[in-house]
Amino acid sequence: MDSKAFFKLNYGVYIVSSSADGKDGGCVINTMAQVTSSPARLSIALNKNNHTLKLIETSGTFSGVVLSDDVEMDLIKRFGFQSGRDVNKYDGLPQGRDGLHNPYPTQGVCARFACRVISTLDVGTHVIIIGEVEEAEVMDEKTPGLTYSDYHVKKNGATPPNAPSYQENAGRTVGYRCSVCGYILESDTLPDDFICPVCGKDASYFVKL
Incomplete structure (x- = not known):
């Protein structure tokens, strides 16, 4: 599917x-x-x-x-x-x-x-x-x-995990996902000083996909 x-x-x-x-x-x-x-x-x-x-x-x-x-x-x-x-x-x-x-x-x-x-x-x-x-x-x-x-x-919005349309990883294979809001950073690395652009959480809240 x-x-x-x-x-x-x-x-x-x-x-x-x-x-x-x-x-x-x-x-x-x-x-x-x-x-x-x-x-x-x-x-x-x-x-x-x-x-x-x-x-x-x-x-x-x-x-x-x-x-x-x-x-x-x-x-x-x-x-x-x-x-x-x-x-x-x-x-x-x-x-x-x-x-x-x-x-x-x-x-x-x-x-x-x-x-x-x-x-x-x-x-x-x-x-x-x-x-x-x-x-x-x-x-x-x-x-x-x-x-x-x-x-x-237009607004670079993310899909919250509770949304009906949310899909885990949504087909992405490389990146990091914010465990609070679901925003995904498509990157091989996660900078230590990275801040989530959606919910404002720091890098410690991100998990590798």
């Missing part, structure tokens, strides 16, 4: 959030899609290790935002390469709150949705969640949504 075939699938980049027991959380995903238009329903897929999944399971609701093509990488790093178990990702961040009491970032976003969970499906490493849309709003008329391809090409 040629795993590179999966790279031909098109994705967007989104942030999904929820609030439960007085705690807010969210994560970056590339798997949010419209399932039906009437009633309006979206599907998302979250890794079972994601703290955001636990919040959604408790609250029964979630917000989803479409990231803009010009979104700052700092927002993606904040939500995609650290765990809500360790940090409050919404601390100090410009944000809104939908009618279901879920937070959502307001900068670098071109559309938002508020959804109530109606069904879930366990698919092994991930859980697929179907949500009925109760709110939808365009927040930026002019800026297109960020595609997953442009995230990699």
Whole structure:
């Protein structure tokens, strides 16, 4: 099986959030899609290790935002390469709150949705969640949504290990992988003073492929 075939699938980049027991959380995903238009329903897929999944399971609701093509990488790093178990990702961040009491970032976003969970499906490493849309709003008329391809090409983005599209080594045979965020340095050697360009960890966090 040629795993590179999966790279031909098109994705967007989104942030999904929820609030439960007085705690807010969210994560970056590339798997949010419209399932039906009437009633309006979206599907998302979250890794079972994601703290955001636990919040959604408790609250029964979630917000989803479409990231803009010009979104700052700092927002993606904040939500995609650290765990809500360790940090409050919404601390100090410009944000809104939908009618279901879920937070959502307001900068670098071109559309938002508020959804109530109606069904879930366990698919092994991930859980697929179907949500009925109760709110939808365009927040930026002019800026297109960020595609997953442009995230990699234009922004030099890495794929977190918890992402559905993550592939161990992705066909690479030489290099070093950051054990925190999954960034891969394709090189025969790893400089002692190397710093991960995605999550900022030093060379001690890298493992040889």
